[in-house]
Amino acid sequence: MTFTRVLAAFRSPLAALSLLWLAAICLTSVFASVLAPQDPLAQDLPAANQGPTGAHLLGTDGLGRDELSRVMFGSATLLWGAAEATVIALLIGVSAGLLAGFSGKTVDRVLLWLADLSFALPGFIVIVALAVIYPRNTAVLMGALGVISAGGVLRFTRNLTRAVREELFVDAAYTAGLSRRRVMTRHILPVITAPLTVQAVLMLSAGVIVGASLSFLGLGGNPEKPSWGQMIYEASQQMTSDPWLMVPSGAALIFTVMALNFIGGSLGDLTPGTRAARGTRARARMRPVRSVVRRPEAHGVGAEEAAPPQDEPLLSVRGLTVSFPGAQDGGVQPVVDGVGFEVREGRALGLVGESGCGKSISVLAIPGLVPQPGAVTGGSIRFAGEELVGLGERQLNRFRGSRIGLISQEPMVALDPSFTVGSQLCEVLAHTAGVPRRRRRERCLELLAEAGIADPVRTAASYPHQLSGGMAQRAAIAMALAGSPQLLIADEPTTALDVTVQAEILDLLRELKEQRGMALLLVTHDLGVVADICDDMAVMYAGQVVEQGAVEDVLAAPLHPYTRGLLASTPESAAHTGRLSAIAGTVPQPKDWPTGCRFADRCPHAQERCRTAPVALESPVALKADDGRDAARCVRAVDLFVEARS
């Protein structure tokens, strides 16, 4: 919420009036001794119970004390008491809420239980009971109110944090290698500050009411000092004989509470909320999670090595299994099942397949960003000779951004709407690439230019909403490049863009790969894109790789009926054959995966033996001499290969 936007909130007369009233009351509470026309305790019995006069603008009470002066002095106890309760509630509630929002299940549950406990407590009765032990001790009583109210703030902050945490710009910040603390202070706190401010104002209002009620009951406030609640009590004793007496303190209390509520409402209208809350499609919850698998030796993938062997690929994924909690029996359901592929330095691997095959989950597992509550439950991910499965967040941060960059299909939501592109890029440069302050701006403009942005200065000064989709994706690519990663993972980077921009972004990725010698792992539905950019490809179906090999080999003579089906359904193939075919049926859900070949139900070549036992991914021996690289998960691979070549 910028200052200009806050000002805009008070354009309506009611909100402006409320703000003026509150400012006046606050000033009076601080400078009452200077501003009040008379001593609030000075008695003038002959002038008792007068209505407004020239000498006493708001009249006098039963002891002839000036009502205006008493109202002015009376605001202090009430406002400062309410402020004390609010500050305590915010301090406890916000810190515990952030902790709950960021922690795992156990801490979250314990903190929510404590919050629920505070809700269950009859707050006012507890405070009244405390007043017996600490009679008229406003500091203690309002402090207790703060502690009791902290539960609400805790829950509110925790829910907000969880909602913001699911935004892609937060995931992007993690991917860029920013620490959890940094993400919290830089990306989460600013977003939740606005709704918390509204809460705080409404809590102040509630604090004023509770404070006044305590004084009314004779439980709070120093009887020697005027307070609104006490004045209302005294006025209530003379209600029938002298009704005017209720007006000064009653009106002051009502106007103050109304003003606070109006201000809270006006600020609330300005609060944008998270994009998730506004219903923008927040994609998968990509929160770093600790994989449940131990170091590789624990599941027999191989011992950790100090340095990669010379011929080891930059990225080697073996037997990767990712699971989510099962729907019924409390078990886990794999959604990625023993996936393996590799990416060599300077090469591009295309991961293709229909929606729901497990492409995104497989690549998100690499930098440890599997959406919760999913987890890596098997396999190995070796990057530059180091095993990533089983690493904690701090260790994974050494890879994110600086060695492994990630760009997603929704660039707009991958950028934090609260900051300019330049400021986000400089942040990544500072924290991931360690670029010194004086070099950051220059480097930021260089990166934007490298990402093909014609006017880097202007783009750096723009907020994400001021950019087109293509520009936002270029900015996101610049951010992914900031740490000079060895591997760039691009998860359907052009899906959300229109066709001409798609081609530009793909050209850019190809150029960057060639110029930087960077390895590229590209997730896509589009075989044309794979043919255009990639050197190697892996085809995924129902959580498994069903075929892999060099792009030209696979596309020239696919070994798996699924790859054939995908090829036949491309527009290029339709132009060639004169008809656009589609693969009948849909990808089965993980819970419905059959024992045998998972594609059998949609396969025109399926035989009985396809359905009886799992089919392995292997290079058909008969083809080794001819095409040793390709591997397919099909019992008829050789027949199909021969058929395709004939």
Ligand SMILES: Nc1ncnc2c1ncn2[C@@H]1O[C@H](COP(=O)(O)OP(=O)(O)OP(=O)(O)O)[C@@H](O)[C@H]1O
């Ligand atoms: N948060 C989640 N909770 C439970 N299951 C999930 C979750 N995210 C993904 N899945 C499941 O994992 C499987 C693989 O999803 P994934 O997003 O990796 O597929 P994809 O091939 O990348 O599809 P798309 O191209 O649509 O992104 C799907 O069956 C999906 O239902």
